[in-house]
Amino acid sequence: xxxxxxxxxxxxxxxxxxxxxxxxxxxxxxxxxxxxxxxxxxxxxxxxxxxxxxxxxxxxxxxxxxxxxxxxxxxxxxxxxxxxxxxxxxxxxxxxxxxxxxxxxxxxxxxxxxxxxxxxxxxxxxxxxxxxxxxxxxxxxxxxxxxx
Amino acid sequence: xxxxxxxxxxxxxxxxxxxxxxxxxxxxxxxxxxxxxxxxxxxxxxxxxxxxxxxxxxxxxxxxxxxxxxxxxxxxxxxxxxxxxxxxxxxxxxxxxxxxxxxxxxxxxxxxxxxxxxxxxxxxxxxxxxxxxxxxxxxxxxxxxxxxxxxxxxxxxxxxxxxxxxxxxxxxxxxxxxxxxxxxxxxxxxxxxxxxxxxxxxxxxxxxxxxxxxxxxxxxxxxxxxxxxxxxxxxxxxxxxxxxxxxxxxxxxxxxxxxxxxxxxxxxxxxxxxxxxxxxxxxxxxxxxxxxxxxxxxxxxxxx
Numbered sequence: 001x002x003x004x005x006x007x008x009x010x011x012x013x014x015x016x017x018x019x020x021x022x023x024x025x026x027x028x029x030x031x032x033x034x035x036x037x038x039x040x041x042x043x044x045x046x047x048x049x050x051x052x053x054x055x056x057x058x059x060x061x062x063x064x065x066x067x068x069x070x071x072x073x074x075x076x077x078x079x080x081x082x083x084x085x086x087x088x089x090x091x092x093x094x095x096x097x098x099x100x101x102x103x104x105x106x107x108x109x110x111x112x113x114x115x116x117x118x119x120x121x122x123x124x125x126x127x128x129x130x131x132x133x134x135x136x137x138x139x140x141x142x143x144x145x146x147x148x
Numbered sequence: 149x150x151x152x153x154x155x156x157x158x159x160x161x162x163x164x165x166x167x168x169x170x171x172x173x174x175x176x177x178x179x180x181x182x183x184x185x186x187x188x189x190x191x192x193x194x195x196x197x198x199x200x201x202x203x204x205x206x207x208x209x210x211x212x213x214x215x216x217x218x219x220x221x222x223x224x225x226x227x228x229x230x231x232x233x234x235x236x237x238x239x240x241x242x243x244x245x246x247x248x249x250x251x252x253x254x255x256x257x258x259x260x261x262x263x264x265x266x267x268x269x270x271x272x273x274x275x276x277x278x279x280x281x282x283x284x285x286x287x288x289x290x291x292x293x294x295x296x297x298x299x300x301x302x303x304x305x306x307x308x309x310x311x312x313x314x315x316x317x318x319x320x321x322x323x324x325x326x327x328x329x330x331x332x333x334x335x336x337x338x339x340x341x342x343x344x345x346x347x348x349x350x351x352x353x354x355x356x357x358x359x360x361x362x363x364x365x366x367x368x369x370x371x372x373x374x375x376x377x378x379x380x381x382x383x384x385x386x387x388x389x390x391x392x393x394x395x396x397x398x399x400x401x402x403x404x405x406x407x408x409x410x411x412x413x414x415x416x417x418x419x420x421x422x423x424x425x426x427x428x429x430x431x432x433x434x435x436x437x438x439x440x441x442x443x444x445x446x447x448x449x450x451x452x
Contacts, residue, residue: 011197013296013390015190031374044201045373046382069383071201073370080197 006038007076008054010063010084017084018054018063025077026053027070036072045070047081049128051135062087064132066125092133098126153436156429160422167418173235174411181328181404183293188325188397195394198387203346204370205380212380214311215388218340221258225306225315226250226265227338229322229399230272232289236403237410239323239331240271246321246333254319264315266305268396291403294396303389310339322395323402324353329409331402338391
């Protein structure tokens with residue numbers, strides 16, 4: 001074991017998407033990006049839709065995540081999220097369609113508070129998917145979180 | 149004689165067609181079961197980890213959210229998950245038993261509490277009506293590929309009702325999918341969430357829970373970002389909804405596997421019955437042929 005590592009898991013309602021020893025993970029949280037390295041203090045935080053960066057064996061892997069909960073308990077990192085996918089697997093066309101759908105619902109359900117909120121959340125998710133898909137379409141792993 | 153042969157033949161025909169139906173239902177249930185079980189099992193790690201987080205929050209930040217605070221129990225909401233359709237063995241009966249047990253337990257603990265009932269699944273609603281319980285709301289069973297948004301109407305009743313103070317405790321009863329052959333009805337306190345509820349859960353679910361989310365012995369002192377209030381208000385309701393969704397998926401998986409096993413047994417019973425009947429039929433047919441030959445032989449003997 002060359003570098004210090006910490007167990008990292010991405011868990012969605014459908015499956016455990018990712019489970020490996022990593023060197024560090026950067027999360028998009030409601031307060032901005034945070035990076036968790038091994039021996040991080042225990043923390044609970046709310047994750048918002050955006051890009052997740054995993055450092056593993058000196059390489060970087062990118063995921064798109066939607067809102068969820070991040071838990072670091074000193075020994076492992078667990079991310080509970082509604083949906084997640086690898087950045088290069090994001091379906092840009094579908095996301096674009098989702099944006100349009102959400103827009104339609106938003107104009108339709110202006111008076112339905114819940115429907116509206118749901119549509120806004122859907123829109124936010126889709127937009128963040130598009131952003132990430134665009135970023136990783138060219139250049140792939142060269143892109144990092146810093147050059148936004 | 150001829151009459152009974154005809155009777156047996158009719159019986160055989162009717163059993164054959166019944167067998168065809170049970171066989172078909174078995175196949176349908178099998179394919180539905182595969183999907184439902186997969187969904188339930190996959191959600192488990194998410195659900196159990198969510199419970200773990202709830203546990204930690206409930207220990208440290210109990211005062212921050214109503215969902216985490218036990219209060220005097222005056223009104224109890226009981227949510228029962230059953231199926232819409234029958235033909236699934238003892239699944240619903242066992243759930244009814246569990247309901248009766250739970251109700252008497254609640255009444256023992258809080259003699260003054262008033263009970264309210266919500267049913268998911270027609271069978272549960274019917275049972276409640278029969279046993280004279282007042283059903284607040286009856287939802288259909290979410291048997292086919294339940295989606296997370298399907299439970300919103302129900303979670304709204306439970307969560308908002310709890311927030312408003314209509315209910316001081318929410319209990320769900322659902323069949324926990326143990327294996328294809330075993331479904332165990334469990335009672336789970338959904339709200340308020342407390343460490344006691346957690347240990348109760350651990351007992352009910354046993355090893356498959358600890359395998360996924362073993363509770364750590366030491367209590368790490370969590371930093372909550374951006375603020376404990378934000379985390380608790382945003383995350384706790386979602387985690388509670390997941391618990392409810394878990395119950396839905398477990399009942400779906402249980403329903404289909406129970407039906408599959410019940411139909412398998414029915415098909416097997418039909419096969420046994422058919423074997424017996426065909427034997428009797430052949431014997432009867434043989435007997436009638438022998439009788440006929442004897443008659444012919446007798447009449448030729450008379451003629452010659």
